[in-house]
Amino acid sequence: MQNMKTYLVISALGSDRSGIVDxxxxxxxxxxxxxxxxxxxxxxxxxxxxxxxSGNWNTIAKLESHLPxxxxxxxxxxxxxxxxRRKQSSNAVPYVADVISMDHPGIVNxxxxxxxxxxxxxxxxxxxxxxxxxxxxxxxxxxxEIGVPSDITIAELRESFMDFCDxxxxxxxxxxxxx
Numbered sequence: 001m002q003n004m005k006t007y008l009v010i011s012a013l014g015s016d017r018s019g020i021v022d023x024x025x026x027x028x029x030x031x032x033x034x035x036x037x038x039x040x041x042x043x044x045x046x047x048x049x050x051x052x053x054s055g056n057w058n059t060i061a062k063l064e065s066h067l068p069x070x071x072x073x074x075x076x077x078x079x080x081x082x083x084x085r086r087k088q089s090s091n092a093v094p095y096v097a098d099v100i101s102m103d104h105p106g107i108v109n110x111x112x113x114x115x116x117x118x119x120x121x122x123x124x125x126x127x128x129x130x131x132x133x134x135x136x137x138x139x140x141x142x143x144x145e146i147g148v149p150s151d152i153t154i155a156e157l158r159e160s161f162m163d164f165c166d167x168x169x170x171x172x173x174x175x176x177x178x179x
Contacts, residue, residue, distance in 0.1 A: 004056065004057065005054050005055070005056070005085075006054065006055065006056065006057045006060045006082065007036075007052060007053065007054050007060075007082070007083045007084055007085060008033075008052075008053045008054075008055075008060050008063065008064065008080055008081070008082055008083065009050065009051070009052055009053075009080065009081050009082075009083050010024075010049075010050070010051045010053060010067070010078065010079075010080045011048075011049070011050050011051075011078070011079045011080070012024065012047075012048070012049045012051075012071075012074070012076045012077065012078045012079075013046055013047070013048050013049075013076060013077050014046065014047060014074060014075055014076030014077065015045060015046060015047070015075065016042050016045055016046060016047040017047070020047055020049070020074060020076070021040065021049070023070065023073070023074055024049065024051070024070070024074075027063065027066055027067075027070055028051070028053055028063060031055065031059050031060075031062045031063040031066065032055060032056075032059045033053045033054065033055035033059050033060060033063050034053065034054050034055065035051055035052070035053055036052045036053065036054050037051070037052040038050065038051045038052070052083075060082075064080060067080055091149055091150040091151075092121065092147030092148060092149055092150065093147070093148045093149075093150060093154070093176070094123070094145065094146070094147060094148075094176065094177035095145075095146050095147075095148050095154075095174060095175065095176055095177055096143065096144065096145050096146070096174075096175060096176070096177045097111070097142075097143075097144040097146065097161065097172060097173070097174045098141075098142070098143055098144075098172065098173045099111065099141070099142040099144075099165065099170050099171065099172045099173075100139060100140070100141050100142075100170070100171045100172075101139070101140055101168070101169060101170045101171060102137055102138065102139060102140070102169075103129050103138040103139055103140035104140070107140055107142065107168075107170070108125070108127060108142065110168060111142060111144060112125075114161065114164055115144070115146055118152065118157070119149060120146050120147065120148055120149065120152070120157075121146060121147045122144055122145070122146055123145045123146060123147055124143075124144070124145040125142070125143070125144045125145075126142075126143045127140065127141065127142050127143075128140075128141050129141070145177055157174070158174050161174050162174070
């Protein structure tokens, strides 16, 4: 039982400053756990991190017991949840949708609705906004990685997605995810 790998998702949010990743990764390494996957970003003045950590059940339990102290030390909100290794869907084809448009509310919701109504899982999503060159127009960019079920015809999906984006004045590309 002690050699069985267990998993913990850790999410932390707090004011951005140097040293946060060092402190988080040190406590994880000190407990003989491993960071298997992570996402980190500065959003406004806040630093946000999500980590998938693995270890034996006892090392994960020790790590969990140290998190409240680390939360106080870093002045962050830390939440954790036990999980299991993600099972890869053998019937989903990985695709990516990249969308750019003038910035306005509701873009992410409309894109998410497009995919969810077709039972297409959003695996990863990132957004950013920036000023257009020369004009300074507020622009919005979305990168979405999806798992397209094998029973969906890619040509039909691409056509309906492009029509959908054209109707919303979104410039878009839908293509296979390149490894």
